[in-house]
Amino acid sequence: MNVKTAVFIPFISLLFYGFINVKVYFLLNSLVFIYFFIYLIKLRSGSCFYLPYGYKYLFSAVFVSLFSFALSPVKGLISMEYINFISGFIIFFIVLNIDEEIDYRYFYPFLVVMAISGAYKSFMGKEELISTLKNANTLAFVSILIIGMLAEKKKYYMAIFFAGVLISTKSIAAMLSIMVVSFYYGFKNRKNIDFKNNHIVFSAMIILFLFLLVNIDFKSVTDRISWWKACLDMFFERPIFGFGYSSFTHIISAFMNGGLKSSYAHNYFLESMAENGLIFSFLWFFFLFISVRKSQGFYKYSLMAALIHSFFDFGMDTLAGWWFFMFFLALSHKKEKLMFRLKEDYRKYRIYLISSSLILIVSWGLYSYKYYRIDKANYEILKLYLEKDFKKASDKIYEFVSLYPDNIDLALRRVEINRNFYDMTGDERYLKETAKSLEYLLLINPYYRPAYDNLERIYEFIRDDKSLAEIRNRKKTYIK
Numbered sequence: 001m002n003v004k005t006a007v008f009i010p011f012i013s014l015l016f017y018g019f020i021n022v023k024v025y026f027l028l029n030s031l032v033f034i035y036f037f038i039y040l041i042k043l044r045s046g047s048c049f050y051l052p053y054g055y056k057y058l059f060s061a062v063f064v065s066l067f068s069f070a071l072s073p074v075k076g077l078i079s080m081e082y083i084n085f086i087s088g089f090i091i092f093f094i095v096l097n098i099d100e101e102i103d104y105r106y107f108y109p110f111l112v113v114m115a116i117s118g119a120y121k122s123f124m125g126k127e128e129l130i131s132t133l134k135n136a137n138t139l140a141f142v143s144i145l146i147i148g149m150l151a152e153k154k155k156y157y158m159a160i161f162f163a164g165v166l167i168s169t170k171s172i173a174a175m176l177s178i179m180v181v182s183f184y185y186g187f188k189n190r191k192n193i194d195f196k197n198n199h200i201v202f203s204a205m206i207i208l209f210l211f212l213l214v215n216i217d218f219k220s221v222t223d224r225i226s227w228w229k230a231c232l233d234m235f236f237e238r239p240i241f242g243f244g245y246s247s248f249t250h251i252i253s254a255f256m257n258g259g260l261k262s263s264y265a266h267n268y269f270l271e272s273m274a275e276n277g278l279i280f281s282f283l284w285f286f287f288l289f290i291s292v293r294k295s296q297g298f299y300k301y302s303l304m305a306a307l308i309h310s311f312f313d314f315g316m317d318t319l320a321g322w323w324f325f326m327f328f329l330a331l332s333h334k335k336e337k338l339m340f341r342l343k344e345d346y347r348k349y350r351i352y353l354i355s356s357s358l359i360l361i362v363s364w365g366l367y368s369y370k371y372y373r374i375d376k377a378n379y380e381i382l383k384l385y386l387e388k389d390f391k392k393a394s395d396k397i398y399e400f401v402s403l404y405p406d407n408i409d410l411a412l413r414r415v416e417i418n419r420n421f422y423d424m425t426g427d428e429r430y431l432k433e434t435a436k437s438l439e440y441l442l443l444i445n446p447y448y449r450p451a452y453d454n455l456e457r458i459y460e461f462i463r464d465d466k467s468l469a470e471i472r473n474r475k476k477t478y479i480k
Contacts, residue, residue: 003042006035006094007102010320010327011110014142017133017320022375025080026368028319032087033364035094037357045346050097052333054290061283062089065245068276072244074251074445076406080371081246083364084319088326095330096337104153111146111158118165133320140171141306141315144178145328148302172212173312177305179209185301224266224312230255231265233480234274242277246317250408253449254479264314271317295332303332374400374407381413385420393417401440411441415451431458435467446478 009031016024043049052058069075069082118139133139143166150159166174233255234243243251248271249263265271273281292303306315306325315321377400384393397414404410415437422430435458438451445451452475459468 003035003039003094004098004100004102006032006091007098007327008106008110009035009091010324011107013320013323014133015110015113017138017318022368022371025084025319026372029083029087029364030361030368032090033357033361036090037354037361039094039097040354040357043342043346043350045342045344045350047342048339049342050337050339052096052287052291052337053294054287055338057283057287057290058089061280061287062086064241064280064283065276068241068280069244071241072247074247074447075244077250077408077445078244078246079367082244084322085245088322091323092326092330095327096333102331104150104155108158111162115161115165118168134318136169136171137173137313138315138318138321140166140169140174141309141313141321142324143169144174144306144309145302145324148298148305149328149331151302152298171309171313172216174305174309176209176212177308179212180308181301181305183209184304223262226256227252227262227265228267228270231267231270231274235270235277237480238277240277240279242273242275242280245275247275250445251447254447257449264317266312266314268310268314268316271314291329291332294336296335299328299332302328370404374404374410377404378409378413381417385417390417390421394421406444408441408444411437411444415441428462431462434458435462442474446474449479452479 009028012031013028016028065082065085069078072078075082133142143162146162147159147166150156150162166178230252231248234248234251237243237255248265251274252262252265265274269281269285272284276284288307292300292307295303306328310316316325377396381393381396381400384390384396394417397410397417401407401410401414415434418430418434418437421427422434435455438455438458441448441451442455452471455471456468456475459465459471
């Protein structure tokens, strides 16, 4: 297997992200780990490898993120997402260390499939253009990077085509980001631009910019302000190491009261601070700053636009968006990177490094098999429930919860089944079982506000004053 072909992994993730499940997660991450293992096997004493400028900040950020994960109160819920996060850094390292010139023509089939999928879904009446991805925000973010990548290689027709895709997403944040960077480019190169003879073009750009500002959805703005405020509250609760990567979706209900829900903060920088803490954020953001300064041409301006877009949206927080960003970041460093050569004493440590990597791959396989079993069990339980075989569904859920006690999906399914049993039968025993299931759920995620709210209602209804007082005291500890 040629390590060079690892460049296809981010594009494969773009195609399959809309169908993401445990099997797809396993397949994609397995590919990343296998490629990295092959790369390590090929390294010998005297071999060269490359690192980016500011690599000390990058490695320190990864190390601190591991602390954030280890100290997280919900690490059992975020372990899969953290693995995706680490895989992004591995993709960056592998792509940076590919010496051969990358032929962009091989990427065209992936881009064409994305375009055809987007056109088909638009034709079928989808409200927003999402292509092979789950939402328009991720597509807009990825399109910014694709435009820069193609333009840098002088593939202008394809770049213009994806500019059309970006416009079709109706992402005002993405279009404003492109325009802000365009104005910056114009200002920076003002001595070389004939403004007098191009005043019509620049006037049109200013009018378009103002038009985009006027058409901003103010409900979207107020929603974002609410998420950002809650994100800051979350950050101040654990400012040093945060709650762990991708914990926002599990923690945020403790800091927001009401019907407004989101899996993301719609601000990558605030979300990173809340999830990984101040130390990680300083190191990682400073590395991004170095990356922008060291990058050249369209890579620089696309990076700038993508990072500006990330102030208002969550494209980088998704698996496909994150992996593609790290792929693009590696491309932007290719002209400015540091070369290192492995010394003779590397052969002493090589076997340990390869053995450790192999153990990690096997551990990943066992971990993935566990989640495959959980996913299959959840499907079986849901099927039994829909078939109204309630006795079997109940027995199955308790069986699998005992096998996998830290899985929140099974715990939520247990709550759902017991609650529905009570609604259908009116038997108070099922209501008490629902309360037990909710208490169990809070052992897995003590920041889950809906569980506290439901327990309060149940204990009030069954007149269990002692349990009611206890759950209210616990709620004060975790819910802000």
